[in-house]
């Protein structure tokens with residue numbers, strides 16, 4: 528890969544990560560938690576979007592990344608999945624990292640890190656953050672998942688402003 532390709536990729540990563548922040552804000556406008564995820568193919572085309580779906584049924588497993596992974600692996604080919612990047616407004620939790628792994632998505636870029644998320648949510652009952660980096664989950668698998676993050680973490684944190692007060 529040339530230096531130009533590297534900088535193109537970095538630019539695309541920031542652009543699509545910011546798009547996941549927009550989806551996270553959309554989740555809030557729908558009464559949900561501030562998380563969003565998007566899937567992009569190897570050519571930089573947007574394939575899928577998913578927002579947190581906690582409400583209305585208080586489904587604690589309806590994380591944006593897990594919902595996206597399920598749609599992705601039931602609609603796209605293994606080749607497309609392996610070459611795709613999932614952009615997430617926050618670091619995938621252990622459940623979502625597992626779902627991304629099992630879906631066969633090859634690359635993940637996230638904004639807010641798990642530690643920072645934990646500081647923001649405190650002990651809010653809707654988000655008892657798991658203290659397990661997504662890299663630990665991916666590294667215990669048999670196929671490689673590339674991970675980039677935290678990235679644009681200050682912007683990612685702003686999305687959570689006012690979201691975890693009780």
Ligand SMILES: Nc1nc2[nH]cnc2c(=O)[nH]1
Nearest residue numbers: 562579590591617618619
């Ligand atoms: N990364 C992530 N963490 C969450 N914690 C609660 N919901 C979510 C979600 O949709 N994504």
